[in-house]
Amino acid sequence: MGGEVPKQYQRLGGHTVLSRTLAALGTHAAISEVVVVLNPNDSSLTASALAEADLRHLPPVRIAEGGATRAASVAAGLDALSESVTHVLIHDAARPFVSHALIDRILSGLKTSDGAAPALAVTDALWRETAQGTVAQAVPRTGLWRAQTPQAFALDAIRAAHRHAPPDAADDVEVARAAGLAVAIVPGDADNIKLTRPEDMRRGAQILAAFRGQSEASRMEIRLGNGYDVHRFGPGSRVVLCGIKIPHGRGLQGHSDADVGMHAVTDAIYGALAEGDIGQHFPPSDPQWKGAASDIFLRHAVGRAAERGFRIGNVDCTLVCERPKIGPHAPAMRARLAEIMGVASDCVSVKATTSERLGFTGREEGIAALATATLLGPAGVPG
Numbered sequence: 001m002g003g004e005v006p007k008q009y010q011r012l013g014g015h016t017v018l019s020r021t022l023a024a025l026g027t028h029a030a031i032s033e034v035v036v037v038l039n040p041n042d043s044s045l046t047a048s049a050l051a052e053a054d055l056r057h058l059p060p061v062r063i064a065e066g067g068a069t070r071a072a073s074v075a076a077g078l079d080a081l082s083e084s085v086t087h088v089l090i091h092d093a094a095r096p097f098v099s100h101a102l103i104d105r106i107l108s109g110l111k112t113s114d115g116a117a118p119a120l121a122v123t124d125a126l127w128r129e130t131a132q133g134t135v136a137q138a139v140p141r142t143g144l145w146r147a148q149t150p151q152a153f154a155l156d157a158i159r160a161a162h163r164h165a166p167p168d169a170a171d172d173v174e175v176a177r178a179a180g181l182a183v184a185i186v187p188g189d190a191d192n193i194k195l196t197r198p199e200d201m202r203r204g205a206q207i208l209a210a211f212r213g214q215s216e217a218s219r220m221e222i223r224l225g226n227g228y229d230v231h232r233f234g235p236g237s238r239v240v241l242c243g244i245k246i247p248h249g250r251g252l253q254g255h256s257d258a259d260v261g262m263h264a265v266t267d268a269i270y271g272a273l274a275e276g277d278i279g280q281h282f283p284p285s286d287p288q289w290k291g292a293a294s295d296i297f298l299r300h301a302v303g304r305a306a307e308r309g310f311r312i313g314n315v316d317c318t319l320v321c322e323r324p325k326i327g328p329h330a331p332a333m334r335a336r337l338a339e340i341m342g343v344a345s346d347c348v349s350v351k352a353t354t355s356e357r358l359g360f361t362g363r364e365e366g367i368a369a370l371a372t373a374t375l376l377g378p379a380g381v382p383g
Contacts, residue, residue: 007195008093009045013208017195018046019053020096025089025150026058027377028103029308032085034061036093037077057309071165074172078159088158089150090172094195097207098150100221105186106152114181115153117173118188119145147171148188157181223310223375225272227264232366239367241319241326242333242350243295243340248324252367255284259294260369261317261350265337266294268315268373269301273308295340302341305375312341313374316349320361320368326352 001007008018018036026034038046046063055061064080066073074090081088087110091098102118109116126139151172153161158172161179169175173183191207193200236251242261252258267277275281278297282289302312315337319326326333333350341348355362 001196001201002198005045006039006042009042009049010201012096012195012201012204016049016052017096018049018093021091021093021098022050022053022058022061024096024098025091025103026061027309028100029377030103030107031059031089033059033082035064035077035080036061037064037066037073037080040065069167070171071162071167071169071175074175075159075162075165078155078162081155085155087152088155089152090158091150092194095149095192096195096204097189097191097193099189099192102189102192103150106150109184109186110152110154113184114157115151115173115176115183116186117151117171117183118148118192119185120148120188120190121145145185146188147173148192148194151176151183153181221310221377222313223272223377225268225270225373225375227267227269227271227277227371227373228369229260229263229267230360230366230368231258231260231263232360233364239324240294241329241367242317243336244329244332246324246329256282256289256292256297257294260367261319261333261371262294262298262337264369264371265315265317265373266297266301268371269298269305269312269375272373272375273301273304273310275304298337298340308377310375310377312343312347313376314347314349315341315343315371315373317351317369317371319350319352320355320370321352322354322357322362322364326350 064076106116122141122144128136130136161175165175231252231254233250234253239248239252240257240259330350334348338345338348
């Protein structure tokens with residue numbers, strides 16, 4: 001690469017390559033911790049790169065001292081992981097453009113194999129060279145792939161493989177294969193380049209420029225979830241809908257406060273996170289939730305979204321009932337939901353409809369609610 005410092009500490013678009021790689025990896029929801037393996041002579045450069053990275057939005061980052069070979073360095077990084085870790089992604093610090101979509105594909109491949117790694121099929125003609133620099137022969141490209149990282153493995157399996165790793169192994173797939181592990185090939189990403197030569201830095205600058213030219217929405221991971229809930233009428237003198245108490249001739253029956261609107265919104269957020277529903281997080285069989293205020297559930301769902309790097313984009317809730325009339329109370333409902341979720345009121349919609357006297361809502365036997373929630377999170381490639 002040239003230059004006065006190793007390539008992972010050189011600057012690309014105003015930030016070090018290492019800090020960009022940390023941001024790209026660490027903001028993925030499945031990453032619980034990161035170990036940076038470094039040459040001890042570069043500790044001050046690493047400290048500067050970490051100081052530059054926004055560690056508030058990253059999982060814990062630790063440092064391990066590398067070895068004399070690539071395999072020895074990886075083994076040191078594996079040994080530095082927490083005991084709670086079961087699977088690992090091994091990634092080149094000089095690949096700062098790894099996307100969340102690529103990580104998702106790798107993790108999906110890991111579900112059915114000992115390991116999974118991204119690669120691009122070789123499409124160019126291949127030649128073998130003579131000592132004089134001329135073409136010796138053509139090499140068939142069928143079945144050939146260009147390897148990328150991250151390469152993912154069950155932690156115990158790859159640790160065991162590294163105990164007997166070939167010292168000159170090119171990557172961790174070679175280490176895994178030498179130990180008899182099966183490694184699935186998943187589609188790689190053409191932008192997931194490894195910065196090796198000066199021209200690669202120019203290509204990296206072009207990728208950044210293209211990325212910055214995209215709209216904000218295209219740079220975000222967008223999650224959409226739906227929620228639906230029903231509660232029947234029973235004895236009572238009021239109902240609680242979207243956090244607002246409304247006088248009524250009957251009350252809604254449920255294990256908690258039976259706030260059907262807030263339950264639907266909560267389930268929509270859980271749905272966007274692919275984390276089930278309220279019943280999985282707050283089982284109705286648990287007596288501590290009897291009569292509980294539903295804002296407890298909604299705050300938990302919003303907190304789970306924040307822990308995974310998402311914020312609420314907008315929420316739309318529809319209440320289906322003949323009575324009580326929702327219109328006069330809708331502004332207060334919007335304000336209450338917005339307050340709980342920490343968003344502006346114009347990000348929350350509450351509206352109502354009737355079922356034209358059809359079905360259980362038309363017979364005024366209960367109230368139904370439908371909700372949609374949009375979650376916004378970082379796309380994974382730092383700008």
